[in-house]
Every structure is written in C-alpha cells, then in structure tokens.
Amino acid sequence: MVSKNKELGLFLKKKRSTLRPEQFGLKFEKKRRVKGLKREEVADLAGVSIDWYVRIEQGQNVNPSTAVLLSLSRVLQLNNEEKRYLFNLSDKKLPIEDVTSASISNTLQKFLDNQNPSIAYITDSKLTIIGWNETALKVYGNYKEMSEKERNSVWRAFNDDYLKELLDNWEGHTKLRVEQLRANYNYYENDNTINEIIDELNEKHSLFNKWWNNQGIMGTPEGQKLLHHPVVGDLYLSYISFKSTEIEGAHITIQMPIDDYTKNKLEQLTLE
Structure with missing residues (x-):
C-alpha cells in the first residue's frame, strides 16, 4: 500500500x-x-x-x-x-x-467566454451574479461597474428599470428568483449583506413579501424566454442551468439563440 x-x-x-x-x-x-x-x-x-x-x-x-x-x-x-x-x-x-469562496477559476472563465455569442453567467447561492461573458454584459448590463448589491438578481429585478423593460415576463422571472433565493436560505442565513437586501425588499415591495412566504414550486432548469433589447430588438432564447461543482450553491446559466435571427443580433452586440 x-x-x-x-x-x-x-x-x-x-x-x-x-x-x-x-x-x-x-x-x-x-x-x-x-x-x-x-x-x-x-x-x-x-x-x-x-x-x-x-x-x-x-x-x-x-x-x-x-x-x-x-x-x-x-x-x-x-x-x-x-x-x-x-x-x-x-x-x-x-x-x-x-x-466557500466564490472565485471564478481561469478554466471556468474560459468556459463562459467560449459560449459567446450565447449569454453565459454564474449566480452564487444568494442569486448574485459573480461571473459572466461579454454577451451577458451587452444584454443584461455592465456587471463590471455594478456593486455587489446591484448584481443581486432579486434586488435588481425589483429596482432596475432597464431590467424591467428588458424582460418580456417580468413577473414570472422575478417570482422564480425570489423562490430560488428562499430555497437557498440555508447557504447564507448568517450573511448580513443578503439579509439586509431581504429586509429592504420585504419592507418596500409587497410582491416580494408575498412570494417570499409562498412555498411555490421553482421553475425547471431548462426553458425558453424572450427579451426586448433596446438596441437590437427582440431576442428569442433557450436556456439551461446547472450546478457548479466548484462553487458551493452556485449555478451556471447558458442562454442560447433559438434561431439565426437572434444569433446574428447577439453577434452584432458583441462587436459593438
């Protein structure tokens, strides 16, 4: 031996x-x-x-x-x-x-970059965006310039007008994000930053309060969605999400163009 x-x-x-x-x-x-x-x-x-x-x-x-x-x-x-x-x-x-550290390895970043012109990003257990590729920046906004709070998907869904205009189904998207955050509570129950966000949303948004206390069934990891981009117009996407084995509680999401019409628009965005 x-x-x-x-x-x-x-x-x-x-x-x-x-x-x-x-x-x-x-x-x-x-x-x-x-x-x-x-x-x-x-x-x-x-x-x-x-x-x-x-x-x-x-x-x-x-x-x-x-x-x-x-x-x-x-x-x-x-x-x-x-x-x-x-x-x-x-x-x-x-x-x-x-x-428990949520650092993006070189290999993982390369994987995200290789998904261009599809959208690729990573959310941690608190539903905060911690990794992305170039297309994600062009479609969802410049995460590089956002604070940790602004990169939180749940906080942003309730407070960012750009995202509200971008999403075809704001209510469905936001309800799902709240349910996902609630399901992940055991990962971050002692995290002051996210608990402050939850307290703020509970106080200011009745829909958050309703969905937070609703034991609803979360959406599937695969599906389709429509976005209304202010520059290139409608984007028709299919998406898939899967757990990261590297970062505890994190998920990787890839949003792919359904047709060449959308693919061409995403390629146009990445060239700008």
Missing part, C-alpha cells in the same frame, strides 16, 4: 505535468525535456525552496503548512475536490473560507 506521503508526491508530480509554462508567463523551450512545469518552477511560483519541494515530491515527511498547501493549490490550479484531496493527504483540514 502506498503511503500518504508517497501518494502526495505522485499527485503533485501528476498535476504539474498538466500545466504549460506559458500559462505563467514563463519562456517555453523547444528542447524542454520536462512535461509540464519543472519542479523549480513550481517551487518558485509557490514561494518555497526547491529542496523542500523536491523532498515532498519524493514522498518524504515534510509536513507542509496550510499556507503552503494553499499556495501549491493556487499554482497547480486545483479545483475544490483536488484541494480537499491534497489537504487530506497532508492530514490537514481545508479552511472553511476556502471551501
């Missing part, structure tokens, strides 16, 4: 072989013998000595700290499951703030 230390070394070696030096701005050599990153490159990027890193890959008992494991996770671009595996092999516990 392979020891944890040996398994840890093999795991790190395997992960560095999947990376390319160009990803880190390192010079690529045509005669490069090593597949992926070199040991010294990983050590330098992670901020540890090459001797220490060699020992850990050799399966020696070096007892890496939590900070070092997080640094290696970042350099080796580990997903959440791989991070847990790395920490388990090191007999350490992955910090809870790292498990």
